[in-house]
Amino acid sequence: MIVSGIEGSSFLDYPGMLSCVLFTQGCNYDCFYCHNRALIGHKNGFIGYQEIESFLKKRVGFLQAVVISGGEPTLHDSLPQYFSLAKSLGYLAKLDTNGSRPGVLLELLEAGLLDYVALDVKAPWARYREIAGKGADPVNVQRCVSLLQEYQLMHPSFQWEVRTTLAPTLMKEDLLEIAGMLPEVNRWALNFYRTPKEYKEEDGMRINQPALSEREVFGMQERLLLLQPNLKRVR
Numbered sequence: 001m002i003v004s005g006i007e008g009s010s011f012l013d014y015p016g017m018l019s020c021v022l023f024t025q026g027c028n029y030d031c032f033y034c035h036n037r038a039l040i041g042h043k044n045g046f047i048g049y050q051e052i053e054s055f056l057k058k059r060v061g062f063l064q065a066v067v068i069s070g071g072e073p074t075l076h077d078s079l080p081q082y083f084s085l086a087k088s089l090g091y092l093a094k095l096d097t098n099g100s101r102p103g104v105l106l107e108l109l110e111a112g113l114l115d116y117v118a119l120d121v122k123a124p125w126a127r128y129r130e131i132a133g134k135g136a137d138p139v140n141v142q143r144c145v146s147l148l149q150e151y152q153l154m155h156p157s158f159q160w161e162v163r164t165t166l167a168p169t170l171m172k173e174d175l176l177e178i179a180g181m182l183p184e185v186n187r188w189a190l191n192f193y194r195t196p197k198e199y200k201e202e203d204g205m206r207i208n209q210p211a212l213s214e215r216e217v218f219g220m221q222e223r224l225l226l227l228q229p230n231l232k233r234v235r
């Protein structure tokens with residue numbers, strides 16, 4: 001079992017589509033601002049495959065897409081089985097990933113199991129481990145960016161986006177650096193920071209620091225749009 005939670009319907013998780021979201025258990029990052037801290041631990045999920053299958057079958061014709069999010073979905077060997085199920089039922093399939101496992105991403109792409117990928121880019125490359133924990137290797141994220149670019153060139157209907165959470169300690173210059181270090185992406189989605197309910201005690205100081213506000217980002221949007229014309233505010 002890899003799934004620990006289901007959101008039954010959402011208009012926010014697959015742009016333009018009504019989707020459900022399956023949340024997988026376990027993550028190899030440790031972002032200090034994580035809102036899904038209960039999903040980080042590596043234990044079994046508690047919603048079985050057959051339950052997911054029955055859930056998805058009942059919603060054919062109502063939902064348009066299935067999003068698999070985390071935790072980090074690519075840690076699970078059975079992930080292709082879940083995407084195959086979704087595709088066999090006629091759903092569009094989206095993966096949310098932290099970009100830590102480009103090999104798994106490539107396998108899913110080559111198997112034609114993905115219609116959309118949302119890739120987290122959490123910080124300037126040099127600050128990656130500080131923001132996302134010791135297990136975060138920015139080289140893997142860079143490899144994912146290249147794979148997604150290459151795949152889209154060959155499959156024009158495929159969509160992908162980069163997502164960045166405006167966590168405390170990320171400053172204006174960091175945001176500009178992220179915008180400049182990426183190729184021009186189809187969609188760069190910014191998530192404005194909300195203080196998580198749960199966090200590690202040692203992170204209390206930075207958790208409660210102010211993060212970039214909508215007003216501050218609005219004030220720098222011209223510079224950001226020059227680097228990334230497809231900038232979007234999401235949540």
Ligand code: SF4
Binds near residue numbers: 029031039070
């Ligand atoms: S990648 Fe970071 S934010 Fe996402 S689930 Fe893992 S620890 Fe949480």
